Amino acid sequence: MLVLLVEDDTSLAAQLIDFLQCEGIEVDYAMSVASAKEIAVQTNLYSRYDAVILDMDLPDGSGLNLLSEDILGQGVPVLFCTAATALEDKLAAFSAGALDYITKPFALPELVVRLKILAQKQPKKADVMFELDSLCIDFSMKIARRGERILVLSPQQWQLLSLLAKHSPTPVNKDQILIHIWPDQDVNNNMYKSLLTRLRRNITKYDEPELIHTIKSQGVVLRCING
Structure with missing residues (x-):
């Protein structure tokens, strides 16, 4: 399983990456909208992500921009992981195409379960x-x-x-x-x-x-x- 983590808090990102890798999940990491675009485009030359963990507020813009511009690949399940708790933020995320939304702080095992459920919704990749x-x-x-x-x-x-x-x-x-x-x-x-x-x-x-x-x-x- 391959996920893209877009999170500007490097300390939290390090914890997430360590935990996900222990669960057998490979992680690509980006800390901004710009770096996420670059990584996603490179990866989509060969494969699609099984899921994306996306923060709402990033140093150079909103995580919503990545969804609206379809940078992450059509149909890739997105889970927002953010400190934004307002109802309007949640509605904006779901309207943009997110399939799940979890607010900080959260339990790492819960995040893994949510990711695995999202990945099951992804159409199976054709053998290449x-x-x-x-x-x-x-x-x-x-x-x-x-x-x-x-x-x-x-x-x-x-x-x-x-x-x-x-x-x-x-x-x-x-x-x-x-x-x-x-x-x-x-x-x-x-x-x-x-x-x-x-x-x-x-x-x-x-x-x-x-x-x-x-x-x-x-x-x-x-x-x-x-x-």
């Missing part, structure tokens, strides 16, 4: 990595490796490999492949076989085990021969 034998596919970066080799794939080869990986170890039939790769074209059998052959040759070289198999009456599957 696939590994089989020495084959590794990073869907987010669109990079495939076999051992130390970076595979140089055509767009159609990448589409086919991604399709097989996402269905692995279940076979994908020929019709599914044709619709996925050539949705608006009439494709002859030679084009289909040629694409499959080129992908096989790119993935398997030297003494590497074959990973793409054709199963009669079922289709094509990406898996180890003993899998």
